[in-house]
Amino acid sequence: MSEIVRVAVDAMGGDDAPAAVVLGAVNAVNNHPEINVTLVGVMDAIEAELAKYKVPAGRIDIKAASEVIDMAEPPVVAIRKKKDSSIVVGLNLIKTREADAFVSAGSTGAILVGGQLIAGRIPGIKRAPLAPLIPTLNGVSLLIDCGANVDARSEHLVQFARMGSIYMQNIMNKKRPRVAIVNIGAEEEKGNALVKETYPLLKECKDILFIGSIEARDIPKGKADVIVCEAFVGNVILKLYEGTGQMFLSSLKKGLTSSLLSKLGAALVLPSLKKTLKDFDTKKYGGAPLLGLNGLVVKAHGSSGPAEIENAIVQCISFKQQDISTKISQMLQV
């Protein structure tokens, strides 16, 4: 029997916390016998939500944390001052090895800062990138880095490429993940100073399958499995994916109700349209791992519902079972 994975979950993080988080956690333990959850946050609020559901004995416990970090708070200050916040308390459970992973839909900045300061980076890892999975016509790709640590150097990007490759291989079962660097043209001599410096270093990496540059128009086509970029660019890509999706949805709706004939047709196509759009919802995959830390930290989307929270929690199983952190450590020995 495989080992139990203990996931600490920030019950106070996200637009619909604690209700959505607690339900997501309940579903996770009910559907996955290999997971136990520790809900972190305000005791009364969590107990009130938990009382609504049947929970198998011993599968969910609560770790009290009296404070909540708001989305708008400056991350560094918040992490330092709010020692009893759900994010700080949850991350400490990783540090003390009481939990294998921490999932939060709260402030991205606080999770990124706290992840590095409290859980800490694997020795040798220079930066811990936030790496969401994004939907493509081919399945999914890992976009690394989308975090808040901008102005990366080439040595950071090389580590991102290698960690991303390990993740896609072990968690998403891509045998030889194709790694590409985001660029403004396909040719090696194109790019800004950072890309030009990083490109030859990626070519030299023997542990990844580097396929060269990828232009942004080819990202949705799924031409690479690991898409390497500096965090500012990654953030733009991730948010534009979300924004164009909403744009198409909103104007499709308008178009579909523009004539009597199209209204009739709309009723017939709506189910398949909704499914299509759901396929391209960046939230679907539940959470973005923060790679390169001691233990796993997963950032779920702020607007996560119970299903997304459950996905984020479930993602931690294979991370633990595949022992990604050890594989990342070993990568640094090569």
Place this chain on the structure above:
Amino acid sequence: MSEIVRVAVDAMGGDDAPAAVVLGAVNAVNNHPEINVTLVGVMDAIEAELAKYKVPAGRIDIKAASEVIDMAEPPVVAIRKKKDSSIVVGLNLIKTREADAFVSAGSTGAILVGGQLIAGRIPGIKRAPLAPLIPTLNGVSLLIDCGANVDARSEHLVQFARMGSIYMQNIMNKKRPRVAIVNIGAEEEKGNALVKETYPLLKECKDILFIGSIEARDIPKGKADVIVCEAFVGNVILKLYEGTGQMFLSSLKKGLTSSLLSKLGAALVLPSLKKTLKDFDTKKYGGAPLLGLNGLVVKAHGSSGPAEIENAIVQCISFKQQDISTKISQMLQV
């Protein structure tokens, strides 16, 4: 009566040249009495295409150019060596004031390099940005810069913001264009080194309406009229717009034919769907101006058809009539 605008058009540039270009030029002069066109390129090829249409006397002439610059050629070398290429010959028509504008669907790199080297920048302008119009839920926004000159400095971005504002005000009739800088968060303290340095400079500009940062997810919502960014980021935004559009179209088609009911509905909604997708086609606006040059250079999309070429040519009318180059010069005096 308003002055005639003479537009030099690269007959050899683009995937469907010279056929699509020549037809676009013919339509432009037929639909717009204030435009005359000079087709630049291989004489025989142009004459063979022109022979297919009725052209009013004296409205289209041909300037011979025996060479063609390929998409794959390194731009600087191509501009220097191929003195008799359609791009070099066409740009020289601007330099000698024989034409007011030059339109090409050829190599972006060669047009950008040639524009600066041959047409030349307005004195005081440090960089000539490529600024396409992108569709949004509100209409269109100007994305500046999407060119090939990466690693811009803050002083460049400030000029982009001011030139973009002049363009949107005079060509697109936005009374007080809202100018925003692409950033990874809404707060002033967020961003990479370049954005942090540029933000306070934009705040100080009295001739623009600076509304602060824009996150990529808000670009498709049309939250700003002039979207300022460094060329690498602009290129990613432009190409991802294109790529996500294709992704949605392709998966919508698949979804619509997935069941008998949705197939029936699809026939009814197809016209409105096609219109919606066309509304968000970045090619629709015909071409992206290269701002800050002596004379107007317009880069049309490589896959432009006759309608896009016509739009690109027509765009030159108001650029000339509104005397944008003089307005940009005057901006530098302030």
